[in-house]
Amino acid sequence: MPGFGPCGSRQAGGTSAQEAGYTGERILAAGWSFGDATGMEQASLGVERRELSFDRAADGTLRIRLGGSWRIQQGLESTALLEREIRGKPKPTRIAYDTGDLSEWDSSVLTFLVKVRDLCEREGIASDLAGLPAGVRRLLDLSRAAPQGEQARVVSGTRSPLARVGDAAIAAADSVVEQLGFLGEVALASASLLRGRARFRRQDLLLVLQQTGAEAVPIIGLIGFLVGLILAFVGAVQLRQFGAAIFVADLVGIGMVREMGAMMAAIVMAGRTGAAFAAQLGTMKVTQEIDALITMGISPVEFLVLPRMIALFLMMPFLCLYADFVGIMGGAAVGVGMLDISLNTYIEETASAVDPSDLFGGIFKSAVYGLLIAICGCASGMRCRGSAAAVGEATTRAVVSGIVAVIAACGVFAVIFFILGI
Amino acid sequence: MCAAPASALTSTAHITVRNLTMAYGSFILMRDLSFVVNRGEIFIVMGGSGCGKSTLLRYLIGLKEPGPGEGEIFYGSERFSGATAEEKAKIRRRFGVLYQSGALWSSLTLAENIGLVLEEYTDLTAAEIREVASLKLSLVGLKGFEDFYPSEISGGMQKRAALARAIALDPEVLFFDEPSAGLDPISSRRLDDLILELRESLRATIVVVTHELASIFALGDNSIFLDPDKKTITASGPPKELRDHCADPKVRSFLTRAADGVAP
Numbered sequence: 001m002p003g004f005g006p007c008g009s010r011q012a013g014g015t016s017a018q019e020a021g022y023t024g025e026r027i028l029a030a031g032w033s034f035g036d037a038t039g040m041e042q043a044s045l046g047v048e049r050r051e052l053s054f055d056r057a058a059d060g061t062l063r064i065r066l067g068g069s070w071r072i073q074q075g076l077e078s079t080a081l082l083e084r085e086i087r088g089k090p091k092p093t094r095i096a097y098d099t100g101d102l103s104e105w106d107s108s109v110l111t112f113l114v115k116v117r118d119l120c121e122r123e124g125i126a127s128d129l130a131g132l133p134a135g136v137r138r139l140l141d142l143s144r145a146a147p148q149g150e151q152a153r154v155v156s157g158t159r160s161p162l163a164r165v166g167d168a169a170i171a172a173a174d175s176v177v178e179q180l181g182f183l184g185e186v187a188l189a190s191a192s193l194l195r196g197r198a199r200f201r202r203q204d205l206l207l208v209l210q211q212t213g214a215e216a217v218p219i220i221g222l223i224g225f226l227v228g229l230i231l232a233f234v235g236a237v238q239l240r241q242f243g244a245a246i247f248v249a250d251l252v253g254i255g256m257v258r259e260m261g262a263m264m265a266a267i268v269m270a271g272r273t274g275a276a277f278a279a280q281l282g283t284m285k286v287t288q289e290i291d292a293l294i295t296m297g298i299s300p301v302e303f304l305v306l307p308r309m310i311a312l313f314l315m316m317p318f319l320c321l322y323a324d325f326v327g328i329m330g331g332a333a334v335g336v337g338m339l340d341i342s343l344n345t346y347i348e349e350t351a352s353a354v355d356p357s358d359l360f361g362g363i364f365k366s367a368v369y370g371l372l373i374a375i376c377g378c379a380s381g382m383r384c385r386g387s388a389a390a391v392g393e394a395t396t397r398a399v400v401s402g403i404v405a406v407i408a409a410c411g412v413f414a415v416i417f418f419i420l421g422i
Numbered sequence: 423m424c425a426a427p428a429s430a431l432t433s434t435a436h437i438t439v440r441n442l443t444m445a446y447g448s449f450i451l452m453r454d455l456s457f458v459v460n461r462g463e464i465f466i467v468m469g470g471s472g473c474g475k476s477t478l479l480r481y482l483i484g485l486k487e488p489g490p491g492e493g494e495i496f497y498g499s500e501r502f503s504g505a506t507a508e509e510k511a512k513i514r515r516r517f518g519v520l521y522q523s524g525a526l527w528s529s530l531t532l533a534e535n536i537g538l539v540l541e542e543y544t545d546l547t548a549a550e551i552r553e554v555a556s557l558k559l560s561l562v563g564l565k566g567f568e569d570f571y572p573s574e575i576s577g578g579m580q581k582r583a584a585l586a587r588a589i590a591l592d593p594e595v596l597f598f599d600e601p602s603a604g605l606d607p608i609s610s611r612r613l614d615d616l617i618l619e620l621r622e623s624l625r626a627t628i629v630v631v632t633h634e635l636a637s638i639f640a641l642g643d644n645s646i647f648l649d650p651d652k653k654t655i656t657a658s659g660p661p662k663e664l665r666d667h668c669a670d671p672k673v674r675s676f677l678t679r680a681a682d683g684v685a686p
């Protein structure tokens with residue numbers, strides 16, 4: 001601990017020592033900082049150890065002798081010995097210190113003295129600090145100073161598990177209310193959009209359209225192609241056993257168009273765009289930009305959330321269509337390359353298997369997924385609380401809730417389509 | 423509580439706060455806050471770090487709402503707390519707020535930042551909006567920076583640009599949250615001068631949340647002191663009078679930068 005305590009300062013504490021009845025004793029105080037030449041020398045020699053002893057004077061004073069080298073590396077001293085000393089014999093009325101042989105000290109002395117001070121206060125024993133080095137006395141005074149006038153916003157400290165469960169439940173209930181409130185605002189904003197009264201900037205919408213549309217094409221293409229390929233592989237292995245390899249085209253076509261095209265596009269967009277929405281809005285919340293919108297009388301839901309919802313709602317069907325197409329191409333690659341089906345036959349087989357209602361069903365679903373992803377992303381962004389860590393949490397929450405919402409919706413659609421016979 | 427007589431007491435009340443309690447959930451930050459901000463004065467909300475000054479501002483501009491029985495806020499004779507969203511929006515239209523971080527919309531240029539507000543509330547054409555935006559920027563010494571994005575200019579310039587946005591609609595009330603936070607002494611002095619200048623020219627009522635002594639004395643016509651220990655206002659009046667005559671040693675030592683309770 002460099003610079004700790006007044007290095008090499010000497011202080012005579014003779015006056016108080018005389019009062020206590022130890023006349024003629026020289027009390028020398030010296031604080032050493034680590035790295036000090038003398039300190040190093042002593043440490044390397046390994047001679048100096050800490051010393052602690054007590055002796056009593058006739059007037060009821062217990063004198064604590066601190067000597068040698070008190071270094072935190074040797075561990076902390078407990079007050080057990082002192083307590084035994086106090087309790088064992090007639091109780092001392094006063095505690096004094098003799099640090100004449102103390103060659104160096106650091107926080108280990110302070111922690112010990114703080115414990116002694118607390119003990120004295122508990123036992124009602126006066127203590128006389130005059131025998132301590134001046135630096136130690138100053139630090140002891142500082143440690144006693146109460147914190148002033150600052151308060152934390154939340155009362156911290158350990159709470160019982162029951163209370164924490166309760167806190168979590170209350171927080172969960174609050175969050176449900178908050179989410180419902182957000183959905184309500186989104187519904188109101190959508191209504192004013194339909195009436196042509198929603199207010200947002202056209203450039204913002206165009207920018208988000210570009211980000212969620214054109215810029216997403218490569219990744220959607222890659223994922224769509226691979227999913228088609230995988231479907232075809234899995235199907236090929238099974239169907240080849242029955243000599244029905246041509247039905248790979250049916251499997252891939254129907255699988256991609258009805259479910260996988262929309263689903264894979266949605267999952268990619270939840271990770272890509274939902275997260276981006278949450279991070280953008282979360283950062284705007286942290287930098288008070290959303291507060292600024294509110295105080296200027298501009299609804300952040302209309303201004304920020306609506307363009308993002310519209311963009312994903314409009315772009316998802318196109319991305320889904322594209323994923324369907326490249327997925328079928330992925331299947332064709334397996335069909336042509338591995339199963340020796342000609343490209344023409346594969347495409348004809350696909351065309352005969354896939355019904356337009358399958359295609360429109362998939363596209364309709366993708367538009368709904370788009371809305372869900374945008375709402376999840378924006379909702380977690382708007383719920384973000386003022387810090388960088390909160391933005392990270394908001395992003396995570398956006399992706400997780402987006403994917404969960406998409407898959408849950410997929411399940412609901414499966415049931416509805418089954419009942420309607422589509 | 424010491425209340426030095428305010429010289430402007432005769433003028434009409436612009437903002438009235440009655441028995442406001444500020445709380446985060448069950449944690450009460452301040453209670454029984456009652457004060458009046460008079461029309462055309464610069465009113466300082468002061469207190470140590472973390473005592474709830476900025477939270478009070480959030481209540482005043484309606485970002486936080488007092489719950490039932492937690493007090494009322496009035497603008498002129500109109501009730502602001504508990505008003506419907508539409509009434510609130512109407513009152514807010516007369517506000518300008520300068521946030522601690524500036525809070526310029528980072529995806530818009532400075533001219534667009536100012537223009538957005540004008541687009542919302544006026545029928546000006548795009549060219550006219552640009553003209554007004556340029557004028558407001560020139561008022562804060564940022565002529566020629568219309569097409570810069572907030573990230574491309576310095577912190578002091580961002581603050582001034584945010585001020586230009588706050589005065590875009592010639593507001594009746596201007597709120598400043600720690601205007602000199604993060605600014606060097608010269609920039610913060612310039613901002614203070616600008617605030618005084620605007621008060622003269624706009625005749626606006628100005629509420630400043632700050633703990634900067636220089637700003638407090640340079641700007642304040644009137645002030646309140648929030649004490650986090652007593653959780654309420656412990657002094658109100660012109661800052662200079664509070665410094666010289668307030669009976670509360672805490673307020674005096676705050677205003678003289680003395681260590682606890684000791685006047686130099």
